[in-house]
Amino acid sequence: MTRDEKSRIPEILRKHEPELLKDWVQRQLAAAGGRPGQLSEAALREEASRFLSALREAVVGGQFRDIAGPAWSGVREVLGEISRDRAQHGFSPTETAMFVFSFKEALFARLRRELAADADALADETWAATTLLDRLGLYTIEIHQKSREEVIGRQQQEMLELSTPVVELWQGVLGLPLIGTLDSARTQIVMESLLQRIVETGATIAVIDITGVPTVDTLVAQHLLKTVAAARLMGADCIISGIRPQIAQTIVHLGVDLQNVITKATLADAFAIALQRTGFAVQRLPHRA
Amino acid sequence: MERIPILKMGEFVLVSIQVDMHDQLAMTLQDDLTAQIVRSRAKGVLIDISALEIVDSFIGRMLGNIASMARVLDAETVVVGMRPAVAITLVELGMALPGVKTALNVERGMELLRATLGTPVETGRAPAESPNGHPQN
Numbered sequence: 306m307t308r309d310e311k312s313r314i315p316e317i318l319r320k321h322e323p324e325l326l327k328d329w330v331q332r333q334l335a336a337a338g339g340r341p342g343q344l345s346e347a348a349l350r351e352e353a354s355r356f357l358s359a360l361r362e363a364v365v366g367g368q369f370r371d372i373a374g375p376a377w378s379g380v381r382e383v384l385g386e387i388s389r390d391r392a393q394h395g396f397s398p399t400e401t402a403m404f405v406f407s408f409k410e411a412l413f414a415r416l417r418r419e420l421a422a423d424a425d426a427l428a429d430e431t432w433a434a435t436t437l438l439d440r441l442g443l444y445t446i447e448i449h450q451k452s453r454e455e456v457i458g459r460q461q462q463e464m465l466e467l468s469t470p471v472v473e474l475w476q477g478v479l480g481l482p483l484i485g486t487l488d489s490a491r492t493q494i495v496m497e498s499l500l501q502r503i504v505e506t507g508a509t510i511a512v513i514d515i516t517g518v519p520t521v522d523t524l525v526a527q528h529l530l531k532t533v534a535a536a537r538l539m540g541a542d543c544i545i546s547g548i549r550p551q552i553a554q555t556i557v558h559l560g561v562d563l564q565n566v567i568t569k570a571t572l573a574d575a576f577a578i579a580l581q582r583t584g585f586a587v588q589r590l591p592h593r594a
Numbered sequence: 595m596e597r598i599p600i601l602k603m604g605e606f607v608l609v610s611i612q613v614d615m616h617d618q619l620a621m622t623l624q625d626d627l628t629a630q631i632v633r634s635r636a637k638g639v640l641i642d643i644s645a646l647e648i649v650d651s652f653i654g655r656m657l658g659n660i661a662s663m664a665r666v667l668d669a670e671t672v673v674v675g676m677r678p679a680v681a682i683t684l685v686e687l688g689m690a691l692p693g694v695k696t697a698l699n700v701e702r703g704m705e706l707l708r709a710t711l712g713t714p715v716e717t718g719r720a721p722a723e724s725p726n727g728h729p730q731n
Binding site: 504 | 677681685690696698699703706
């Protein structure tokens with residue numbers, strides 16, 4: 306079967322579309338019988354009918370092998386939409402692909418009935434149909450995977466934004482509690498949000514608390530120093546606090562130079578220095594002492 | 595030829611960069627500024643770069659150079675109004691301008707200059723115990 310033009314599939318699809326649709330939807334519903342609540346029959350029927358009409362138009366061109374071609378753009382669009390939708394609703398790749406694969410059964414049954422007299426033609430048509438539907442099925446899996454990856458990417462981005470809050474500890478004093486590993490992408494975000502807050506609040510001191518940073522290697526230290534340098538260019542001094550004993554040892558062993566940065570063991574110490582520098586003092590009220 | 599205006603204010607010199615800096619302009623500024631410091635016996639230089647949106651390593655180096663030259667001529671330099679994006683760019687370029695004092699805006703910069711030079715601070719803010727320069731200076 307090299308000449309797709311001779312295929313009778315386009316004709317069969319055109320003639321028997323309603324029956325194929327009905328048969329197919331019924332089979333899908335039967336297959337999904339054990340899992341209620343996933344998709345309503347009406348939604349399934351609507352998706353199936355959109356796919357079928359797109360498919361019917363696409364096969365007219367006779368290009369069965371090239372589903373990336375322009376003739377198949379309609380089908381690709383419909384399938385893309387369906388698999389994205391399913392990916393977002395938590396369907397597994399198998400369930401998504403089965404949407405296409407399950408059409409085989411309906412189509413083959415129809416082919417067998419139409420071509421009962423000609424065994425050769427039946428075999429050829431079945432082969433053509435199966436390769437085509439396999440490709441379409443794999444395409445849905447690809448789209449499914451892609452949209453899952455998009456979801457993951459978006460979540461990562463959201464987590465990144467959530468994980469770097471800049472808080473105002475006092476008038477003119479910003480706090481930057483860092484939690485988790487500090488890589489270059491995160492440093493960038495930390496830096497940007499810190500500098501933005503410096504502009505907004507006019508802060509002169511920022512306390513970077515690294516209690517929640519599990520390890521400080523040379524790269525992390527470099528990132529920290531970059532942030533400190535950028536803040537200084539905006540006229541704000543940085544204090545690094547929350548240095549655990551273990552981290553202090555690592556820093557010294559690695560030969561990281563933190564001479565030019567004020568470092569404190571705890572956030573409280575850093576805050577005290579920050580207050581002193583901004584000209585504030587905290588006092589215990591006499592009658593409570 | 596276009597020039598960046600240099601304003602004398604008491605014992606300070608003010609420079610506000612409002613246009614895109616190109617290399618020739620930067621060189622002219624260097625010449626003019628050093629000449630002005632000498633002529634007016636200025637003790638402080640305040641450079642406002644709040645309108646500067648783009649910097650390259652040349653401009654970064656120029657800022658550092660101006661500060662060094664001013665120091666040789668016995669004047670303190672404060673760079674004020676740097677935008678966040680500019681600060682990030684300079685740091686990524688590896689130019690943290692270690693010898694330059696910085697402040698958020700002109701007002702803060704003036705305060706810092708006055709504090710550094712021991713002139714009484716006029717504003718209502720309580721004077722900070724140590725000036726807002728950076729620790730190593």
